[in-house]
Amino acid sequence: MSEKNREAKRSARERLAEERERQKARDKKRRALIVAAAVVGVLGLAAVVGLLAANSGDDAKDTSGPLAVPKGATGKDELTLPLGKADARSTLTIWEDFRCPACKGFEDAFRSTIHDLADKGQLKVEYHLATLIDGNMGGSGSLRAANAAACAQDTGKFPAYHDVLFKNQPVETDDAFSKNDKLIDLAGQVDGLVTDSFKKCVEDGTHDKWVAKSHKAFEDAKLQGTPTVLLNGKSVFGDQKNPLTPAKLRQMVRDANKG
Structure with missing residues (x-):
């Protein structure tokens, strides 16, 4: 095999290796974005749930308090x-x-x-x-x-x-x-x-x-x-x-x- 052919094959392998590294980097970045989005979603859901829980807590507290009946109400x-x-x-x-x-x-x-x-x-x-x-x-x-x-x-x-x-x-x-x-x-x-x-x-x-x-x-x-x-x-x-x-x-x- 000529020196020129060996050099061409080595260059191809290097290019393939480099492309694989770039793909790994892209995959890693994509996974990081997915995780970040998931975290934001969870936090957002937690915030909504927290708000609902807070409102529910207020309602529950409100409902459990005394009920003031108007004077003279009947039935x-x-x-x-x-x-x-x-x-x-x-x-x-x-x-x-x-x-x-x-x-x-x-x-x-x-x-x-x-x-x-x-x-x-x-x-x-x-x-x-x-x-x-x-x-x-x-x-x-x-x-x-x-x-x-x-x-x-x-x-x-x-x-x-x-x-x-x-x-x-x-x-x-x-x-x-x-x-x-x-x-x-x-x-x-x-x-x-x-x-x-x-x-x-x-x-x-x-x-x-x-x-x-x-x-x-x-x-x-x-x-x-x-x-x-x-x-x-x-x-x-x-x-x-x-x-x-x-x-x-x-x-x-x-x-x-x-x-």
């Missing part, structure tokens, strides 16, 4: 805010969300009729609060407004404040009720409601856990939505083929009270 688990005389023969059960546009529509149409029937002792009303829109649209206006309404219940002014909230309901996509200042400002429309104790109740979220329990009852009952309106346990609102009117409600109450 199963004291989740009912009553209106009218307790001995009225007929009962209207209403599930509402203060951010719910359909609830506002119901209130605007039936408010005066319901108050009149209750004032005359012909009907007692059981209000139940839900936070459905918070879950559907995001935000906390349903919860904050419901807590404020429960704070008003503590002072015996729930019905009036309930009506003020629905009369001043923002559009569904506007989470204005999430602002405690807004809720306290609206409370100024109810004589004597805005006191230091009421403001503290609103700002501290005193009845948040009670509201959460009320919404859980709404979910457990598998109701279709808000408003849900029951007269003596029978659904009377939401049938588009036979819509409820104030006159029909009055007649239904009269008929029920005769039985």
Whole structure:
């Protein structure tokens, strides 16, 4: 073999060896990047898990604390805010969300009729609060407004404040009720409601856990939505083929009270 051929073969071997070394270096670098990415992913996952755990811990801590029931709340688990005389023969059960546009529509149409029937002792009303829109649209206006309404219940002014909230309901996509200042400002429309104790109740979220329990009852009952309106346990609102009117409600109450 000529010296020239030997040199060519040696050069080829060297080039192959060099290429192998370069490939090893590339593989090592790639493995290092993979490991680094895995570490970052694990750390990121740990951060997420930690955040979830922290939030879960907060929720657990929150849930385990005392549940403040509004004064005068009645019914199963004291989740009912009553209106009218307790001995009225007929009962209207209403599930509402203060951010719910359909609830506002119901209130605007039936408010005066319901108050009149209750004032005359012909009907007692059981209000139940839900936070459905918070879950559907995001935000906390349903919860904050419901807590404020429960704070008003503590002072015996729930019905009036309930009506003020629905009369001043923002559009569904506007989470204005999430602002405690807004809720306290609206409370100024109810004589004597805005006191230091009421403001503290609103700002501290005193009845948040009670509201959460009320919404859980709404979910457990598998109701279709808000408003849900029951007269003596029978659904009377939401049938588009036979819509409820104030006159029909009055007649239904009269008929029920005769039985």
